Amino acid sequence: MANKNFTTLFSESLDQSDLSAKQQAVLRASLELFSQKGFDRTSTRDIADRAAVSEGTVYKQFKTKDGILKAILEPFIHQVLPKAVTEFIVDMSQSTTPTIDEFLEIAVKNRMQFALDNRQQLRILLQEITRDANLVSLISKEAVNIINSPLGNFIRKYQEDGQLVDWPLQRIIQYIFGTVLTYLLPKVLAGGELDIDKASKETVEFVMGGLKPTK
Amino acid sequence: MANKNFTTLFSESLDQSDLSAKQQAVLRASLELFSQKGFDRTSTRDIADRAAVSEGTVYKQFKTKDGILKAILEPFIHQVLPKAVTEFIVDMSQSTTPTIDEFLEIAVKNRMQFALDNRQQLRILLQEITRDANLVSLISKEAVNIINSPLGNFIRKYQEDGQLVDWPLQRIIQYIFGTVLTYLLPKVLAGGELDIDKASKETVEFVMGGLKPTK
Amino acid sequence: MANKNFTTLFSESLDQSDLSAKQQAVLRASLELFSQKGFDRTSTRDIADRAAVSEGTVYKQFKTKDGILKAILEPFIHQVLPKAVTEFIVDMSQSTTPTIDEFLEIAVKNRMQFALDNRQQLRILLQEITRDANLVSLISKEAVNIINSPLGNFIRKYQEDGQLVDWPLQRIIQYIFGTVLTYLLPKVLAGGELDIDKASKETVEFVMGGLKPTK
Amino acid sequence: MANKNFTTLFSESLDQSDLSAKQQAVLRASLELFSQKGFDRTSTRDIADRAAVSEGTVYKQFKTKDGILKAILEPFIHQVLPKAVTEFIVDMSQSTTPTIDEFLEIAVKNRMQFALDNRQQLRILLQEITRDANLVSLISKEAVNIINSPLGNFIRKYQEDGQLVDWPLQRIIQYIFGTVLTYLLPKVLAGGELDIDKASKETVEFVMGGLKPTK
DNA sequence: CATGAATGAGAATTCATTCAT
DNA sequence: AATGAATGAATTCTCATTCAT
Numbered sequence: 001m002a003n004k005n006f007t008t009l010f011s012e013s014l015d016q017s018d019l020s021a022k023q024q025a026v027l028r029a030s031l032e033l034f035s036q037k038g039f040d041r042t043s044t045r046d047i048a049d050r051a052a053v054s055e056g057t058v059y060k061q062f063k064t065k066d067g068i069l070k071a072i073l074e075p076f077i078h079q080v081l082p083k084a085v086t087e088f089i090v091d092m093s094q095s096t097t098p099t100i101d102e103f104l105e106i107a108v109k110n111r112m113q114f115a116l117d118n119r120q121q122l123r124i125l126l127q128e129i130t131r132d133a134n135l136v137s138l139i140s141k142e143a144v145n146i147i148n149s150p151l152g153n154f155i156r157k158y159q160e161d162g163q164l165v166d167w168p169l170q171r172i173i174q175y176i177f178g179t180v181l182t183y184l185l186p187k188v189l190a191g192g193e194l195d196i197d198k199a200s201k202e203t204v205e206f207v208m209g210g211l212k213p214t215k
Numbered sequence: 216m217a218n219k220n221f222t223t224l225f226s227e228s229l230d231q232s233d234l235s236a237k238q239q240a241v242l243r244a245s246l247e248l249f250s251q252k253g254f255d256r257t258s259t260r261d262i263a264d265r266a267a268v269s270e271g272t273v274y275k276q277f278k279t280k281d282g283i284l285k286a287i288l289e290p291f292i293h294q295v296l297p298k299a300v301t302e303f304i305v306d307m308s309q310s311t312t313p314t315i316d317e318f319l320e321i322a323v324k325n326r327m328q329f330a331l332d333n334r335q336q337l338r339i340l341l342q343e344i345t346r347d348a349n350l351v352s353l354i355s356k357e358a359v360n361i362i363n364s365p366l367g368n369f370i371r372k373y374q375e376d377g378q379l380v381d382w383p384l385q386r387i388i389q390y391i392f393g394t395v396l397t398y399l400l401p402k403v404l405a406g407g408e409l410d411i412d413k414a415s416k417e418t419v420e421f422v423m424g425g426l427k428p429t430k
Numbered sequence: 431m432a433n434k435n436f437t438t439l440f441s442e443s444l445d446q447s448d449l450s451a452k453q454q455a456v457l458r459a460s461l462e463l464f465s466q467k468g469f470d471r472t473s474t475r476d477i478a479d480r481a482a483v484s485e486g487t488v489y490k491q492f493k494t495k496d497g498i499l500k501a502i503l504e505p506f507i508h509q510v511l512p513k514a515v516t517e518f519i520v521d522m523s524q525s526t527t528p529t530i531d532e533f534l535e536i537a538v539k540n541r542m543q544f545a546l547d548n549r550q551q552l553r554i555l556l557q558e559i560t561r562d563a564n565l566v567s568l569i570s571k572e573a574v575n576i577i578n579s580p581l582g583n584f585i586r587k588y589q590e591d592g593q594l595v596d597w598p599l600q601r602i603i604q605y606i607f608g609t610v611l612t613y614l615l616p617k618v619l620a621g622g623e624l625d626i627d628k629a630s631k632e633t634v635e636f637v638m639g640g641l642k643p644t645k
Numbered sequence: 646m647a648n649k650n651f652t653t654l655f656s657e658s659l660d661q662s663d664l665s666a667k668q669q670a671v672l673r674a675s676l677e678l679f680s681q682k683g684f685d686r687t688s689t690r691d692i693a694d695r696a697a698v699s700e701g702t703v704y705k706q707f708k709t710k711d712g713i714l715k716a717i718l719e720p721f722i723h724q725v726l727p728k729a730v731t732e733f734i735v736d737m738s739q740s741t742t743p744t745i746d747e748f749l750e751i752a753v754k755n756r757m758q759f760a761l762d763n764r765q766q767l768r769i770l771l772q773e774i775t776r777d778a779n780l781v782s783l784i785s786k787e788a789v790n791i792i793n794s795p796l797g798n799f800i801r802k803y804q805e806d807g808q809l810v811d812w813p814l815q816r817i818i819q820y821i822f823g824t825v826l827t828y829l830l831p832k833v834l835a836g837g838e839l840d841i842d843k844a845s846k847e848t849v850e851f852v853m854g855g856l857k858p859t860k
Numbered sequence: 861c862a863t864g865a866a867t868g869a870g871a872a873t874t875c876a877t878t879c880a881t
Numbered sequence: 882a883a884t885g886a887a888t889g890a891a892t893t894c895t896c897a898t899t900c901a902t
Contacts, residue, residue, distance in 0.1 A: 471776070559834060563835045566834045567835060605824060611823055612819045612823035636855065
């Protein structure tokens with residue numbers, strides 16, 4: 001599978017970027033500090049110190065403190081996130097997995113790994129989302145792409161097979177997303193390790209069977 | 216049912232408190248502004264203006280800006296939230312609802328209403344949670360109370376009845392919580408109305424049946 | 431004559447203003463420093479030190495450093511300057527001076543006194559004028575008022591009397607202004623005392639007679 | 646007449662200088678920017694951008710930002726200005742113009758042209774003069790040279806002829822200067838075209854005859 | 861010679877907090 | 882209790898200047 005290393009998406013994009021080593025250090029320091037203390041409680045002095053550069057250097061590339069935040073979040077929202085989704089869809093669509101349960105488990109595992117690999121960006125994104133209602137709708141728009149993607153047709157096949165309930169795609173995704181969230185949120189927010197194998201198995205178990213006893 | 220008016224819990228607590236009208240105005244203004252712009256992006260000048268009092272008055276009661284945040288969040292976390300849970304549990308325990316589906320629907324509807332009634336506090340709580348990992352565990356501890364409450368025993372009956380899968384209580388609650396969250400989060404973060412009746416019905420439908428076709 | 435004390439126009443306006451003593455000190459300090467070193471070379475720290483207040487106090491009233499400049503120049507351009515002109519016109523119009531020479535001498539003396547009394551503001555105004563072309567036209571508009579005032583009619587009488595050349599009012603004023611300027615500019619810019627009596631006598635002597643020998 | 650093209654004095658001095666093309670571009674860019682926005686409001690970044698060179702290049706030749714200002718003003722004050730005066734004097738002294746009116750008109754026309762050709766430098770000079778009292782006396786010293794030059798003797802002839810009032814030379818020059826200033830200042834500060842022929846004719850008309858009606 | 865990344869001192873501005881009235 | 886002027890530390894941001902490449 002081509003997308004096993006989401007981990008390095010941000011680091012790679014840094015390396016490939018035309019940013020100097022110091023500018024990359026600024027971004028990395030900002031990522032850590034924003035994630036830890038929040039954007040507002042991080043001063044540009046903090047960033048400069050952590051990146052071991054002068055405060056002037058922080059501003060050379062990014063003009064404003066807000067510019068740093070954008071340099072972190074915008075590629076994440078508009079490139080990393082969509083790219084991750086797209087790569088995922090392509091892989092999945094080519095999959096020959098017979099049952100939806102198997103498919104779902106791989107998919108969920110995959111997404112969980114991605115989320116944990118990008119904890120810091122996600123934490124920052126969550127911080128901003130709780131403060132700026134506009135971001136919610138912005139993200140929502142990106143989410144719609146999933147439904148309108150080949151993945152949609154792929155899932156619809158399972159519905160025709162009778163393996164999946166005949167609800168609107170959005171509703172189905174919503175529930176899976178919500179369940180996955182219960183595993184991810186605590187880890188993203190408070191840290192700690194997640195047993196992804198176990199978590200994805202449990203997720204599929206619940207999501208597919210509900211809370212009814214199996215008899 | 217005794218707990219139909221969570222809405223006014225905060226307002227009531229304000230009225231009953233020994234706070235003067237101006238001090239109450241400060242709290243109300245802070246609630247609105249913190250919720251809208253976030254704590255760090257709200258200045259004490261903003262609060263004074265919105266509350267139509269002097270900046271000195273803002274400090275008379277609450278000593279520090281942080282004190283205002285605490286005045287909002289601490290009673291919410293330690294009193295409003297638990298109290299809401301407790302009242303809810305008592306009511307529920309006395310309930311004679313036969314099936315878990317009926318019980319769950321009422322419970323979910325109830326909780327959704329509470330969340331929407333307290334949107335602003337929840338938004339502020341979310342903001343702080345994304346910044347302070349400690350808050351996550353603090354809230355988690357409060358959540359444990361639910362499991363160790365009479366409600367726990369109440370739910371366990373359904374498991375014994377064979378109406379509910381035999382998983383640890385925490386896991387069951389986790390999934391219900393996650394599903395409810397998918398309905399609430401967008402409204403709490405971005406605003407908009409929620410058809411609670413429909414949402415709670417759908418939630419129960421999924422949570423109890425999973426994504427397997429009903430046929 | 432009512433307008434002998436232009437000197438105190440600024441000070442009076444400070445006293446009458448609702449500004450606190452410290453805020454007045456800020457304005458006074460700014461006036462001195464801007465005049466001495468120029469706006470751009472004066473820091474708000476300089477102002478705070480000279481006014482013996484904190485830097486925060488400098489911003490309490492005037493919001494921005496530019497706001498201080500406006501607080502000094504705008505009343506000067508739109509109130510002090512026009513008021514000085516108006517008062518002057520009223521006095522002059524009531525004058526019963528028979529010859530234009532006598533009239534001119536009083537007028538010139540009067541204006542020179544005013545300029546010296548307001549050296550500092552004028553210096554600041556000159557600084558800004560050399561940097562902002564818009565200010566030139568703004569001041570020009572105020573100047574037009576002189577021509578369209580009762581003073582105009584007053585002067586025209588002298589033209590009808592045959593005491594004054596029959597040129598457009600603007601041209602006449604332009605030349606007087608230019609000649610007065612040669613006495614004032616060095617004093618406003620470089621300091622030093624001006625013998626106003628002598629200067630105004632000489633001005634009239636030249637302006638009325640030109641450079642032709644008197645014989 | 647040798648001095649018809651003061652215009653190019655600065656450009657020529659640039660061309661003849663041993664400055665590289667880029668260094669010349671720096672000077673030209675600085676001239677424009679200082680004139681437009683003032684020295685303090687022009688950053689070395691601005692200059693580098695306008696000159697299409699790197700910021701390092703700006704410093705290669707001129708060491709400091711102040712050095713650029715000096716590179717513009719010092720030759721202007723000590724060479725361009727005096728040279729212009731000298732050339733002018735030589736021409737004038739060789740003139741055979743019989744009447745002072747004719748002589749004055751040519752002289753004034755000549756000076757006005759020079760001022761307009763060097764608007765930008767003059768604007769910068771004015772800016773600095775309003776800030777630095779020392780510059781006033783420095784310029785004054787240069788002015789004294791005119792009086793102590795052959796031109797002095799030349800003018801004194803007109804006084805002996807009875808064509809010119811018997812005042813100290815300085816006073817006579819002061820008045821002419823002031824009158825010329827009323828035509829030049831608005832154009833130098835705010836821009837716009839000047840009808841030099843008309844302006845110089847009017848200047849002589851006033852200066853020689855004063856404001857007395859010609860009868 | 862030229863470049864432009866990097867520097868760090870200092871500038872404007874904000875803001876929580878105090879306190880005399 | 883309430884006011885709001887005053888504070889000063891901290892913060893964001895600018896800019897002249899340097900220097901390795």
